[in-house]
Amino acid sequence: MDYRNTLNLPKTAFPMKANLPVAEPQRLAQWEALDIYGALRRARQGQPKFVLHDGPPYANGDIHAGTALNKIVKDMINRYWALAGRDVAYVPGFDTHGLPIEMRALKALGVSQHQIAPLDLRRECAGVARHYIGVMTTQFQRLGVMGDWNHPYATLNPAYEAEELRVFADMVDQGLIYRDLKSVYWCPHCETALAEGEIEYKTHASPSIYVAFPVEETDRLPSGTRAVIWTTTPWTIPANVAIAVHPSLHYVVVKTEVGPLLLAEALVEKVLALLGLHNQGSGAAFPGAALEGLVARHPYLDRTAPFVLGDHVTAESGTGLVHTAPGHGIEDFEVGRRYQLPVIQPLDDQGYYRPDTPLVAGLFYEAANPVVIQKLTEVGALLHQERYDHQYPFCWRCKNPIIFRATSQWFLSIDRIRDQLTEATYTVHWDPQWGGDRMRGMVEDREDWCLSRQRVWGLPIPAFYCLQCGSSILTGDLVRHVADIIAREGSDSWWAQPAAHFLPEGFRCPTCGGQEFRQERDIFDVWMDSGSSHAAVLKGNPDLSWPADLVLEGNDQYRGWFNSLLTTGIATQGEAPYRMVLTHGMVLDQFGQEMHKSLGNTVDPLELVERYGSDVLRLWVASSDFRTDVRISDDLMKQLAESYRKIRNTFRFMLGNLADFSPTTAPGQGALRDPLNRWVVFRVGQWLEEAQAAYQTYQFHAVVHGLVRLMTVDLSSLYLDIIKDRLYTLGRRDPLRQETQTVLYYLLHALLRAIAPVLVFTADEIYEFAPKPADFPHSVHLSTWVGGWDIGYNEDERARMDRLFGYREVILKAIEEKRAAKIIGNSLAARVVLHLPAGENLSRDDQGLLTELVMAAEIVPVTGDILQAVAEPTDWARCERCWRHTPDVSDDDHLCERCRGVLAQSAE
Structure with a gap:
């Protein structure tokens, strides 16, 4: 007889095949219709808040593997704290000003910034930004990222711009803002000043030259002495106005085949060997301070080059004598200011020499290198040249080398608040721990923040210039007055309206009383935009709180967003605008290489989503230790898809065996008697404690690895395999079977909540099929964490089970x-x-x-x-119904006594 129909076999409509690429968009539509985020906020109203402040990605393209990692980690954090009962408010943001968007707009138009009116370019830029806000919003939502997507913040919104200006006004009031001529990072391709956060270093080949400057006759040095300098920027020789030496470093004049040369004593042997010269005798060494006041001459220009003292000079490389051009070098500029040296800066905004520059007029600065070298050779000043590979600053936008160029810019004084910035880092929790040391190092070494950019697409710096006396005018009250206007009209109005439109009626120049003005045309550095978000977003939204509980970005943001947030927070509020900083690494390919389009090794997360589903991509994020660099590849995704399948099938087994289970009629939880049931409840309770601790410290990989181990070892291979007999063969109302179903029900809901922050789509799908009381919320994402079941499991029970498992x-x-x-x-x-x-x-x-x-x-x-x-x-014979071998199997019906009793009972 076929006894199959008498068994309680699993029954569930929950599909074995996930088909995530099709099912996930359908569930997204359900969530949108139900307003899951809004429902969650309403459900948690009055509970303690948790605010993760979103660092805004640039709205200038599709998301990539790095942005996917970033947003998924943030989402898992938010979903865990919502599951833990906190009121989680997450407002996503977008960085919408700056060069990336302006360059994309210009490329689309096929023009340069000089071929289009500012307002026309700004409108095109705004269109690009708004387009990609929509694109990226859809893509982030496809990853299952939950938040207030209907009300994101964007740095181009007039309300945001006004708040940024009010932050700036507070800094003006505190005397932190000033305008000055300084040597700054300058990108001739982007035609703008740059801040340290916009610089990246790459290996660069430069022409290395050793040049002899003749020293004017003096009784302190032998006749005919020439001072030898070393530089990797021959193009800056036309701007030379001095030679710097270290006051306490010792120098000597060495006789050589080409005459007496002045060098640092510690570098004589090394330099002469490189120059192919011999030491034919040298005078007594003397400190660099003895050279102050002496004068050398430019090798080919009718200009003097006095000796000046500078602590930046070292004997680690070069000659110990530093070619000084205040119009270019940062240290050169500071030394030049101290000695009141002329600032010769012959380059225009595009890096070309102005027409009045001798020898190199009209040349691009790089093209001047061979011309200068040839001239130095002709006059006998070039002692040696060679190729020199070194780390050099590049613009991180256009990826071209930058130059140092003295220009007038607006600055925020870091020196004035450096101590406060440093102290504030000790109040923040950094994860990884080295983050605090790294930020303190950034603060200690940081120059004053160059705020101004010579571009069009951005928020204007609201300063004015008197047309009568030329003085610059910037006050906190004026900035706030402009902020109120921009809040109403948007920042386009700065280019559409005259200066008078933004000034109070009857305003006069504080210096000369003049009444005609022009506006500043420089815009703010984009780090000022995003760095003001704590004020524009957190303080401006009653649903949020200041400071943020957490900020999370890549580990490159210590010099970027983390830094600008800290700076504006300290400058205006006196404390850090975040309680905790968590960082993630970069995404690498399967060989550990950085991903670049030029290498052809990029991985499109959206393609992976279309192939595997978002939940498998989220499983990749959760199973990686994101604090370090993480790898991604198709082979890895296949492995994770297999792990996902095991997790899904384990839940499917539980659902199938709860088909006839009703939570309203289940025995009380305190009634557990079976030792195996008690053990599994204890074991899962242990893991839930571990998982909760891991979630709270954002160790998602520990959660996932522990869950997979629990499901494959403790559940699928042990408990769930063993209980098949009692679930399938005992009577439906058998106390042991009902108790086991109660345990399964508990396991299902406890583990379901535990995976919900990671497998957001699958968890909600399982929840839909799970038995539950009528008063349960309609989505797992509106529920709360299920903790351990206190069954009073004691040490004797634990020791017994450990012995039996052995x-x-x-x-x-x-x-x-x-x-x-x-x-x-x-x-x-x-x-x-x-x-x-x-x-x-x-x-x-x-x-x-x-x-x-x-x-x-x-x-x-x-x-x-x-x-x-x-x-x-x-x-012993085998029972044809339960397949157990027992001594009581009848020769007549081939059933054991237990199965015979079950069938008899069901027939009643």
């Missing part, structure tokens, strides 16, 4: 040996003789439980010398 391993090994030899078909047909060492015994209850744990026919304990097991085929 026996189980020995027994299963013995059975497997006989299975491999084809002596036994499976464990159900095995009779096992278990040899127990003296002093150990197996009670009748233990014997029965161990038999169930190994799913054998019989276990016979005997006393032996060591713990070992011997398996052999059982003589």
Whole structure:
């Protein structure tokens, strides 16, 4: 007889095949219709807040693997704290000003910035930014990222711009803002000043030259002495106005085949060897301070080059004498200011020499290198030249080398607040811990912040210039007055309206009383835009809180957004605008290489989503230790897809065996009696505590790895495999079966909540099919964490199960040996003789439980010398319904007594 129809086999409509690329967009539509984010906010109203302040990505293209990693990690954090009962408010943001968008707009138009009116370019830029806000919003939502997507913040919005200006006004009031002529990073391709945060260093080949400057006649140095300088920027020689030496470094005049040369004493041998010269005798060494006041001459221009003192000079490289051009070098400029040297800066905004520059007029600065070198050769000043590979600053926007150029810019004084910035880093929790040291290093070494950019697409610096006396005018009250206008009209109005439109009626120049003005045309550095977000977003939104509980970005943001947030926060509020900083690494390819389009090794996260689904991509993020650089590849995604399948099938098994279970009629939780049920509840409770601790410290990889191990080892291979017999073969109302279903129900909901922050789509799909009371929320993402079930599990129970599991391993090994030899078909047909060492015994209850744990026919304990097991085929017949081998199987119906009783009861 076929007894299959008499079994309680699993039944569920939950599909085995996930088909995530199709199912996930459908669930997204459901969430949007139900307003899951709004429902969650309403459900948590009045609870303690958790605010993760979003660092805004540039709205200038599709998302990539790095932005996907960033947003998914943020989403998992937010979803965990919502699950933990906190009121999670997440406002996503977009950085919408600056060069990336302006360059994209110009490329689309096919023009340069000089071929289009500012307002026309700004409108095109705004269109690009708004387009990509829409594109990126859709893409982030496709990844399952939950937030207030209907009300994101964007730095181009007039309300945001006005708040940024009010931040600036506060800094003006505190005397932190000034305008000055300084040597700054300058990109001739982007035609703008840059800040340190916009610089990246790459290996660059430069022409290295050693040049002799003749020293004017003096009784302190031998006649004909020439000072030798070394530089890797021959193009700056036309701007030379001095030679710097270190006051306490010792120098000597060395006689050579080309005459007496002045060098640092410590570098004589090295330099002469490089120049191919010999030391024919040298005078006494003297400190650099003795050279102050002496004068050399420019090698080919009618200009003097006095000796000046500078602590930046070292004997680590070069000659110990530094070519000084205040119009270019940062240290050169500072030394030049101290000695009141002329600032010769012959380059225009595009890096070309002005028409009045001797020898190199009209040349691009790089093209001037061979011309200058040729001239130095002709006049006998060039002693040596060679190729020099070194780390050089590049513009991180256009990827071209930058130059140092003295220009007038607006600055924020870091010196004035440096101590406060440093102190504030100690109040912040940094993860990884080295983040605090890194930020302190950034603060200690940071120059004053160059705020101004010579571009069009951005927020204007609201300063004015008097047309009568030329003085610049910038006050906090004026900035706030402009902020109110821009809040109403937007920043385009700065280019559409005259200066008078933004000034109070009857305003006069504080210096000369003039009444005609022009506006500043420079815009703010974009780091000022995003760095003001704590004020424009957190303080401007009653649903949020200041400071933020957490900010999370890539580890490159210590010099970027983290830094600008800290600076504006300290400058205006006196404290850091975040309580915790968490960083992630970069995304690398399968070989550990950085991904670049030029290398062809980029991985499109949206393509992976279309192939595997967002949940598998999220599983990649969660299973990676994101604090370090992480790798991504198709092979890795295939492995994760397999892990996902195991997790899904484990939940499907639980759902199938709860098909006839009703939570409203289940026995009370305190009624657990079965030792295996009690053990699994205890074991899962242990893992839930570990998972919750891991979630709270953002160790998502520990959660995922622990979950996979729990599901494959403790559940699928052990508990769930063992309980199939009682679930399938016992009567539906059998107390043990109902108790086991109660445990399954608990496991299902506890583990379902635990994976919900990671597998957001799958968790909600499982929840939809899960049995639950009518008063449960309609989405798992509106529910709360299910903790451990306190069943009073004691140490004696734990020790008992540990001992039996130890026996189980020995027994299963013995059975497997006989299975491999084809002596036994499976464990159900095995009779096992278990040899127990003296002093150990197996009670009748233990014997029965161990038999169930190994799913054998019989276990016979005997006393032996060591713990070992011997398996052999059982003589007992097999029950045709439950397939167990028992001594009570009838020859008539081939059923065991238990199955016969179940069938008799069901027939009543």
